[in-house]
Amino acid sequence: MANTDGRMQTTDNYLTIEEHASTELKINKSRFIADAYPVNSSEEADERLNSVRKKYYDARHHPFSFILQDTNRFRYNDDGEPAGSSGKPIYDVINKYNLRNVIVIVTRYFGGVKLGVGGLKRAYFDTAEECLKLCKIKEILITKTVRLRFSYKFIGHVMKYLERSKISIKENNSGETVEIICDVRLGILDDMRKELTEITNGSIEIV
DSSP, X not given: OOEEEEEOOOOSEEEEESSOEEEEEEXXXXXXXXXXXXXXXXXXXXXXXXXXXXXXXXXXXXXXXXXXXXXXXXXXXXTXXXXXXXXXXXXXXXXHTTBOSEEEEEEEEOOSOOOHHHHHXXXXXXXXXXHHHTSOEEEEEOEEEEEEEEOGGGHHHHHHHHHHTTOEEEEEOOSSSEEEEEEEEGGGHHHHHHHHHHHTTTOOEEO
């Protein structure tokens, strides 16, 4: 049984699927059933995997792969199929569509005709891909909540910068000084600190 874990590079946005999708292909008398789910943790991925195993309890193989964004992790498993024949092809399909926070499980019912490692790779890849083609894809932005405190004399310039940079304001707690709470994309956080420090002559507090 092949079981591979790893780490991936993090960015400030990613693509994922909106909801569960499923499809089935029949290849040389074998049935391949793919289920794709959005997940937010390895525990949730395990729950989805267990639910599919229970649903198709009479199938011998449930290869899968999942990729998580927040923990920067991925995993794939052949679940008893020949090494490299199933889990990795499913993983490759997820990466082909550049998806994260997704698990794809492909259940196989053997039809009596051996496909060989090459045939299995194609079958698992194709089934996983047909399933992901059914999914609605959405973009998720990774942000950090930041509190800004500064003098009212800079409010015009600061607000123009926030609008120009498409930084949303969550709360306005202003009193004697301006105090606002924003959601900032990770990719522009350092530039924001530099720009706002220059705009306010170093007087802004960013926490």
